[in-house]
Amino acid sequence: MNDSSSAPQHFVIRGADVIDGTGSARFNADVVVANGLVSAITPPGQGEAREVVDATGLVLCPGFIDTHTHDDQLLLQPTLPHPKLTQGVCTVVTGNCGISLAPLVTRTPPAPLDLLGADAFIYKTFRDYLAALDREQPCVNVVPLIGHITLRVRHVADLKRPATAAEVSAMAGELTQALDAGAFGLSTGVYYPPAKAASTEELLGVCAALKGRSAMLAMHLRDEGDNIDAALKEALDVGAASEADLVISHHKVVDPQNHGRTRHTLQAIEQAALGQSVCLDCYPYEASSTMLIAEKASRAQEVLITWSQPHPEHSGKDLKRIAQGWGLSLHEAAERLMPGGAIYFAMAAEDVERVLQHPLTMIGSDGLPHDRLPHPRLWGTFPRVLGHYSRDKKLFSLESAIHKMTGLPAQRFGLAGRGVIAPGHHADLVLLDPLEVRDNANYETPERPSTGIHAVYVNGQLALWRGQPMASHAGRRLIPSRAP
Ligand SMILES: [Zn+2]
Numbered sequence: 001m002n003d004s005s006s007a008p009q010h011f012v013i014r015g016a017d018v019i020d021g022t023g024s025a026r027f028n029a030d031v032v033v034a035n036g037l038v039s040a041i042t043p044p045g046q047g048e049a050r051e052v053v054d055a056t057g058l059v060l061c062p063g064f065i066d067t068h069t070h071d072d073q074l075l076l077q078p079t080l081p082h083p084k085l086t087q088g089v090c091t092v093v094t095g096n097c098g099i100s101l102a103p104l105v106t107r108t109p110p111a112p113l114d115l116l117g118a119d120a121f122i123y124k125t126f127r128d129y130l131a132a133l134d135r136e137q138p139c140v141n142v143v144p145l146i147g148h149i150t151l152r153v154r155h156v157a158d159l160k161r162p163a164t165a166a167e168v169s170a171m172a173g174e175l176t177q178a179l180d181a182g183a184f185g186l187s188t189g190v191y192y193p194p195a196k197a198a199s200t201e202e203l204l205g206v207c208a209a210l211k212g213r214s215a216m217l218a219m220h221l222r223d224e225g226d227n228i229d230a231a232l233k234e235a236l237d238v239g240a241a242s243e244a245d246l247v248i249s250h251h252k253v254v255d256p257q258n259h260g261r262t263r264h265t266l267q268a269i270e271q272a273a274l275g276q277s278v279c280l281d282c283y284p285y286e287a288s289s290t291m292l293i294a295e296k297a298s299r300a301q302e303v304l305i306t307w308s309q310p311h312p313e314h315s316g317k318d319l320k321r322i323a324q325g326w327g328l329s330l331h332e333a334a335e336r337l338m339p340g341g342a343i344y345f346a347m348a349a350e351d352v353e354r355v356l357q358h359p360l361t362m363i364g365s366d367g368l369p370h371d372r373l374p375h376p377r378l379w380g381t382f383p384r385v386l387g388h389y390s391r392d393k394k395l396f397s398l399e400s401a402i403h404k405m406t407g408l409p410a411q412r413f414g415l416a417g418r419g420v421i422a423p424g425h426h427a428d429l430v431l432l433d434p435l436e437v438r439d440n441a442n443y444e445t446p447e448r449p450s451t452g453i454h455a456v457y458v459n460g461q462l463a464l465w466r467g468q469p470m471a472s473h474a475g476r477r478l479i480p481s482r483a484p
Contacts, residue, residue, distance in 0.1 A: 009034065009036065009427075009461065010033070010034045010049050011051035011052065011053055012030050012033070012049035012051070013030065013032075013047075013053045013060055014044070014047065014054055014056070015044045016028070016031070016055035017059050018060050018061070019060070019398060020062070021403060021407035021410070021421060023399055023403035024399065025399060029041050029044060030042045030044055031421060032047045032049050033429070033460050036426060036459045036461070037460065038423055038425050038427050039423065041421070041422075053431075055431055058454060059398070059431070059432050060429060061088075061429070061432070062406040062410075062421050063088065063406070063418075063429055063430055063457070064089045064091075065090070065091040065362075065410060066092045066367075066382075067281045067409045067412075067413070068096045068218070068250060068283070069092045069093060069094055069096065070096060070097070070099060070115055070116060070366070071084070071369060072094045072102075072116055073370070074370075075092070075094070075133060075136065075142060076132055078136065082140075082469055083378045083447070085456050085458075085463050086469060087365075087379070087381065087383055087453065088430035088456055089140060089382060090141060090429075090430070090463075091141040091478070092140055092143070093143040093364070094143070094144050095144055095147050095187055096366070097112070097149075097187060097366075098147040098152075098189030098195055098220060099112055099147045099149055099150065099187070100126075100147035100187070101120055101121060101129055101150075102124075102125065102129035103124055103128070103129070103146075103151075104123070104153060104154050105121055105122060105123070106121045106153075107119065107121075111192075112149070112189070112192050113150065114291075115341065115368055115370065117369075117370040125181070126178035126181050127177070127181035127182075129144070130181055137476070138475040139458065139473060140463075141458065141459070141475045141478050142477045144182070144477065145185055145216065145218060146187070147188075148171070148189065148203070149188075149195045151174055151175065152171065152198065153194055154174070155170040155171050159193075159194045160197050161197050162199040162202045163205075168205035169205070172206050172209040175209040175210070176209045182479055184413060184414075184480050185215035185218070185245070186206070186207065186210060186218075186244075187217075187218040187219070187249070188203060188218070188220065188238075189220040190203065191220055207238055207241070207244065208242060211242055212243070214245070216412075217242060217244035218249050219238070219248060220250070221235055224252055225253070228261060228265060236268070236276070236278065239276060240272075244277070245277040245414075246277060246278040247281055247412070249280075249281060249366075250364065251265070251269075251361070252347050252355065253351055256301075259350070261351070262350075262351040266355065266358055269360065277412075279412050280360055282355045282356055282362075282363065282364065283366050283377045284389055285376070286349055286352055287304075287347065288347065289341065289344070289374070289375035289377070290342070290368075291339070292334055292340035292341055292342045293334075295331070297331070297342060298331040300344040300345055301346060302319075302320070302344075303318070303342050303345070304316065304318060304319070304342060304343040305317055305318075305373075306340070306342055306368070306371040306375065307341045308339075308340035309338075309340060310336070310338075310340075311337050311340075316372075316373040319333060319334060319337075341371050353389075353393075356389060356396075362408050363385055363404050363405045373446060375443075375446065376442050376443060379441035379447055380440070380441035380450060383451075385405070386398065386401050386432070386437045387437045389401070391435075407420045427460035428457065429455075430456050430457075431455040436451055436452035437452030438450060454467070459474045460474075
């Protein structure tokens, strides 16, 4: 095998068990790749090409689509170690939870926008950000969303109240420009301080710009605890009114008194799905992670600090211990550590498993690449679903796990020619060992790459070989393909 990723590609992956991304059973075959596309699928031993990759005993599947990321800035920093290729991810959806890098120019982004990294907000328009992506040619494909929080910080004079009619129309106008430039849709995060005051009416006003555009709308619910039913209803209503393809972000319920409620939330989503386009994404862990919020931190069973601007020496430490050391309450200690980030242990295993198993659930890491000690989901999400949940816990078949990461998101986001291995489709491909694939990242050592991912091809170019990422720039910004 020639490791060079710049040579004209014409190769055959010989004798793998092909799991094609549709959810159908695996079959043994040769897959021929030429000029970035799958050119043929033949019975084993019959595929012809200049180079041969022996894939006996391995599974070949479509490249994974990380439906929920905060990689907006990571993609423009090719020198950073890349957590995605080592998991088999070939495509990332950016700009989630209302948080996008553009359009905003500021040196002091309010939390949670600061999760995207320091000195990152330099793009006056969404089009400018897309142009930067095109220039940098990231190592994976990009599906960009624009964030409502970013729009709000730019256009709403007082973040503590709902937007005025003029501000709503400014945000909707900017959303239209972003869609025209190539955004796939909008994300919202009315859970977060800069958008908490946004009323349902404000959301409806901004989202009106999505109408007739076959656009995506990814919503981080207003409440994932006691008031989850009302928050879910708000999201479904806004999705339906804007005729958008709705994604309920990182679906979960938090706090012990709410454990088990996914039984009902999933029923409500199924019911809604009869009349509107709705699906969800989920990461395979029982702890969440986001900005440090004192109130949330004082309720969770356990809190790990991922970063703290005033007290960087405490990243990786347990909040309870820090609070004891300072002789403060959890709430006071959290306030002293802010601005910062945290991992919160507040979910139940049964809820995580129920959501993961649901046929409308796609996999999204929600990883935070700029945290000093990030949640392990950044490096482990996809191998964890394949190894821990599919192979070891037998929660679902490998075919179904792969469908949740490939065919399902490609169909939902309208990524033509991706997500399924078929002749004429883009050669985003992953070769993995089904017996070996596993996540190694944990809360103590969260940046440990996974094992069992042998090779990753992005648009037909070798991007990872024997677990080692190559210096490849084969990714591209994807263009919304659905006709309005
Ligand atoms: Zn998120």
